[in-house]
Amino acid sequence: MRQCERFADEKKVDVIELIAKCTKDLRHIATEELYDLVLDVYQRNDDCxxxxxxxxxxxxxxxxxxxxxxxxxxxxxxxxxxxxPLELISLLDKETRSKILNQ
Incomplete structure (x- = not known):
């Protein structure tokens, strides 16, 4: 995970995505954390x-x-x-949904 954080700092999102894809079915690796790292890079760059x-x-x-x-x-x-996307909105809990949609 530390190496992936380093890749995120270096903005190497392709590498992190590849690792996430390869580790998808491994229980001891939290794939969703890898996608969180990639999203963090996109947020820093404001890349919607x-x-x-x-x-x-x-x-x-x-x-x-x-x-x-x-x-x-x-x-x-x-x-x-x-x-x-509606699929994203539906994943938010009620409180967070109203907070984000009413910004």
């Missing part, structure tokens, strides 16, 4: 398009996003006046 692309890749690979991931991507998209 790649953040959404990451979300869709996760959907295709049947990866369940962490609560942190869902909150962060929704906040990021809302802050940049982007449309929020």
């Amino acid at each position: 398009d790649n953040a959404l692309a990451l979300w869709y890749k996760m959907q295709e690979a049947d990866v369940v996003p962490s609560k942190k991931f869902v909150q962060n991507i929704c906040s990021m998209l809302k802050a940049n006046n982007k449309n929020l």
Whole structure:
């Protein structure tokens, strides 16, 4: 995980995504944490398009996003006046949903 954090600092998201893809079915590796790291890089760069692309890749690979991931991507998209996919909104709890949608 430390190495992946280093890759995130170096903005090597392709490497982290590849590791996440390869470790998807391994129980001792928290794949969702790897996707959180990738999203963190996109947030630092304010890159909504790649953040959404990451979300869709996760959907295709049947990866369940962490609560942190869902909150962060929704906040990021809302802050940049982007449309929020209904699938993302439905993953938010009621309180967080109203907070993000009413920003």
